[in-house]
Amino acid sequence: MTTLVFLTHSYPYLPGDTFIRTELGYLCQAFERVDVIPVGNAAANIPAKTRPDLPMPPNANLRLDLFESIRRLTRQVNRPAGLAAVFRDARFRALICRELPLAARFGMRTVLRMLTSAQQGYSIWQVLAQMCAEYSQPLILYSYWMHHAALGAAMLDLPHTLRVSRAHGFDLYLERRNPPYLPFHAQMISRLDWVCPISQDGVNTLANLYPQLRQRLQLFRLGVEDGRMGSRPSPDPVLRVVSCSKLRPVKRVDLIADALALCNFPVHWTHFGRDHRSTAVERKTAALPAHVQVELKGYVDNPTLLQYYRENPVDLFLNVSSSEGLPVTLMEAASYGIPIAATSVGGVNEIVSPRSGWRLPANPSPQQIADVLREAAKLSPTQRREMAHAAHQLWQQRVNAAVQYPAFCQFLKTQLSQKLAS
Known part of the structure; x- marks a missing residue:
């Protein structure tokens, strides 16, 4: 034995x-x-x-x-x-x-x-x-x-x-x-x-x-296990964005808030994860315009996060970390057929391709992130489906x-x- x-x-x-x-x-x-x-x-x-x-x-x-x-x-x-x-x-x-x-x-x-x-x-x-x-x-x-x-x-x-x-x-x-x-x-x-x-x-x-x-x-x-492309896109013009990480400096979550301040179209951002630095992000989100809605969910366990993907529309998963290995959060999003925008650091590009999402620069400006959000908001239903299939295909090939x-x-x-x- x-x-x-x-x-x-x-x-x-x-x-x-x-x-x-x-x-x-x-x-x-x-x-x-x-x-x-x-x-x-x-x-x-x-x-x-x-x-x-x-x-x-x-x-x-x-x-x-x-x-x-x-x-x-x-x-x-x-x-x-x-x-x-x-x-x-x-x-x-x-x-x-x-x-x-x-x-x-x-x-x-x-x-x-x-x-x-x-x-x-x-x-x-x-x-x-x-x-x-x-x-x-x-x-x-x-x-x-x-x-x-x-x-x-x-x-x-x-x-x-x-x-x-x-x-x-x-x-x-x-x-x-x-x-x-x-x-x-x-x-x-x-x-x-x-x-x-x-x-x-x-x-x-x-x-x-x-x-x-x-x-x-x-x-x-x-x-990660197969999410069977179980997420769905928004039924209205609102771009629904999800991010998931602790609020450590390396995760640069405040950069997302800076980018959202530059968006002149309706966005709903949901973030999962929290620590003692949450107040800094909360201050920035409080100043965002009315057409940008924010939910800071705090810590949730993994089954709750995956349930959210199944039960709520998600148009984009966003990660702007300055350093990564190969994040499990990106694998999960790909398994659910969610397009991903993420910084090109560590092994991120092994789970994000130009067909399945957007490869951001390693140190993107708020404007560069906002530009990607604008592109995501303009996707046609056909383009969104193609990205979803490409994301799921990468999951199947590399992180099943x-x-x-x-x-x-x-x-x-x-x-x-x-x-x-x-």
Whole structure:
């Protein structure tokens, strides 16, 4: 029996990682046992609730015992004496010494960030090592994010264990960071068996950064279920636009409000997602003209968002982020046959084509966004149907969950078999 240990950031707890739910279902179909550890929450010392916020398949086991072990160890190593314990381990001491010159180029704050990542990785590594000793059967350690969880897995070197991490956006693109540095980036890739970026752009980025590690990279996109083109266009002249994201600076949601201020035709904008920066967007939307209507829905769970697509007309999905991996929100819109306008960053162009929507510049002006909204408002019913079919076709070709996740599971099984045979 093969056990897959799934290292998430917070799943099955809110907020965050909610889109893991679909993939977890496929993992549980492919493997007899799946152990889930929300290591991000543990490393952040967030207490675990006995009852998860999000559903788990029957053969998925929430390992609260390992969660609490990571949490306890992280508290210990985060103390001044704890760093000494990390340095006493020869493997982590060598890891840090190799990383130190790179981190030091960006100053002491970056060095401290690197040491914090090492401390978190050390805690996860210790718990995973103890867990692996308990298992006699082959194991797959699968980290959803390439951060301290992947570092902890990468530091294990066991013949019966396959170590794999996905790479998305914040854990992949150096330019997202100021300074442009991600702790142990190259060392994690060199130690893991495989790193699986979720976009071809991600593969290309890592291959250009670390050409000597190209053979450890393998593209596996995420996927969503078929929305069966279940959305419909507006029955009146109003352009109905939807966006969905947290209100972080990288998402630039306020830029949408700036663009709407330039529109001289009726628009209804609905935004899903919220955080403490919501008030800035609310101030801008309050000043919009009367023919521009705005609904800031705040946080909703994924089933509620998809229900909205089925029950309400949507003419355009809009994303103006300054950086992305390959957003699940765009995949969902495409599966429902919704034309998309999105900035050409990260892997966005892998799910948006000129036939299915609009590729905005990476740094669009409000006027450029408003011009696209005007074009969308002028689409004929025939043009709208053609775009809807093109969007759904891209979903089918590239991010169909029923294709992507079984292929990923088979890849994991094949690679584990090859490692065991070598």
